[in-house]
Amino acid sequence: MGHRGRRSRKKKKKRTPESQTLCHESIFVELRRWLKERGFRSKLLIPAHFSDTGRGLMATSPIAANEMLISLPEQCLLTTSTVLRSYLGEYIKRWQPPVSPLLALCAFLIAERHAGSLSKWKPYIDVLPQTYTCPAYFTDDVISLLPTGLRTKALDQRERVWELHSSAVAFFASLQPLLHEPAETVFSHDALRWAWCSVNTRTVYMKHPQSPYLSTEKDNYALAPYLDLLNHCPQVQVTAGFNQASRCYEIRSVQGCRKFHQAFICYGPHDNQRLLLDYGFVAPGNPHSVVYVDLGTLKLCLDDRDKQLPQKFLFLKEHDFLMNLTFGLDGPSWRLMTALRLLSLKPEQYASWKTVLLGAAVSKDREEGATQAALKLCKILLEESSMALKRLSLLKEGADSYLTEELSVVEFLRREEQVILGHSQKLLCLQRQPLPCQPSSEQNQAG
Incomplete structure (x- = not known):
């Protein structure tokens, strides 16, 4: 029995991707401290590096089916309401025509990253990727390697970012009083592309009431620090949404998760072309791929x-x-x-x-x-x-x-x-x- 047990453990170890905790890294220490100040105290999930997916969240104890995976207080969420209450609020409120919810969030991310150590959101900004593998970053050479239909969509995405930046130049210039450098340097195309990808790849769906200070485009964005470290797995099922009673964004795992294994969520039944276009990654073994x-x-x-x-x-x-x-x-x-x-x-x-x-x-x-x-x-x-x-x-x-x-x-x-x-x-x-x-x-x- 002992011999079979050792063989079983060896096989199990071989199937399980290697992981290394990232809890000791300063950026995650600061992020946890910052989240704790805002009411998030759960230690069920910790940041780790996995050999197959890279950075993600690992369960520190078994998570049962339908058990809460993560519950992030509203104070931790970055939404357009957060932006309108900030130092950018007065500039956005008086700008005509009103900026879009997406542009408001992008402008805030850029301004906070520029503020450096003075930023109240620095612990979150520091864990965001410095660059993305979304088509908005691709050169013509890389885009030409994509399948025909995806190539067209990739070019459209890149063009949308250029158009958003061009249309926002005057608004960015109005923020000059907040800056110690020229607005065109701080709010460059590269900066907007980074912010645009941050919002589009990392936000969770959260419906907000229409603000009189923003354009009529739908405002369903919420950046969720720490929660957005959860990676996508097509086979996983979760329930997710903002709980009005608890005032938290909650995710429950339908299948549960084993101790010391990576916890996953599912962005939807997307094929890998859609995942690459919207999130900048592909999922191995994706049953939806076509x-x-x-x-x-x-x-x-x-x-x-x-x-x-x-x-x-x-x-x-x-x-x-x-x-x-x-x-x-x-x-x-x-x-x-x-x-x-x-x-x-x-x-x-x-x-x-x-x-x-x-x-x-x-x-x-x-x-x-x-x-x-x-x-x-x-x-x-x-x-x-x-x-x-x-x-x-x-x-x-x-x-x-x-x-x-x-x-x-x-x-x-x-x-x-x-x-x-x-x-x-x-x-x-x-x-x-x-x-x-x-x-x-x-x-x-x-x-």
């Missing part, structure tokens, strides 16, 4: 001699069948195969268009045509992914630590893409049997 098929790629697998293609695309668009066309580990999605079935129909099968959208199969040869188109899509996407990985490998040579981190996230996404497409190829080939089907070299590489 490969998206954009319209341009979809057209590459079709017979351009089909004169009905424009009408077919219009029909699919009218019925919302040109969005969310994907491949997953379980093969092409129902929406994708339905779109391909309709696009493969012959002119004399016009009457079948509507029934195809309801899931009907028209004929054996049209099913074969849709499957062939799906296989062609796999091949096109795999080739595109392989080319991106080759260019990524070249960029890695001589890259600094920041660029290496960005490239590693993109590389993970691309390799996951190859695995998904490889599985989809195998499943589609099985559907075509007994017809011969030779896996491509990209599939073998993905496997």
Whole structure:
């Protein structure tokens, strides 16, 4: 029994990611002291570094199912109400047109970071990342390595930050009386990008009443010090929200957590493209991961001699069948195969268009045509992914630590893409049997 016990412990240790407590580090000592002054005294979770996820929170004792994971008092939360009560409040209240809730929070973070040791929020500012791996930070070279649809969204994100900064230059200049340096230096584009990413990647959802001093954009932001050290895990379930009775932001763990293991939360059922875009990371083993098929790629697998293609695309668009066309580990999605079935129909099968959208199969040869188109899509996407990985490998040579981190996230996404497409190829080939089907070299590489 003893021998089996040792083997069991060894196996268990091998499966459990290594962790190292960070409690002794000065920034976390100061953060805990600062939070204690504001009413947070729980010692159930402590900061630690984990070999698989980096910085996170570790349970110091077992957490039962549906037990409270963390309860953060309202005084610890950074919201627009906090900003309006601060020294920035009078400047925001008299500015016209009113600034957005997002800009108000960004301006406060920048001002507090600039204040340094004089900042009342210094313990929190000190634990925030110095930079992020969100697309807002990506260069053109890195963005060009992303899948087509994500590339467009990444460019949009980067452009939104530029536009926000450009539109706020005059407001930032009005804050000059608070500063010892030129406002354009303190509230630079780099500073706003850092603050924007801090807010967008770390806030929890908390609905606030409409302020007459802010624009009419929705104000659902709340930065939650310490709580935002909790990492995302797609398999975890939690309940979260602001408790009006206790005046605390509370998170309960549905499954619970073992002692000395990392405590996780779930941001939602997001695929890795969404996680990279919104939070700047990817999740290994994400069951929600898919490969998206954009319209341009979809057209590459079709017979351009089909004169009905424009009408077919219009029909699919009218019925919302040109969005969310994907491949997953379980093969092409129902929406994708339905779109391909309709696009493969012959002119004399016009009457079948509507029934195809309801899931009907028209004929054996049209099913074969849709499957062939799906296989062609796999091949096109795999080739595109392989080319991106080759260019990524070249960029890695001589890259600094920041660029290496960005490239590693993109590389993970691309390799996951190859695995998904490889599985989809195998499943589609099985559907075509007994017809011969030779896996491509990209599939073998993905496997």
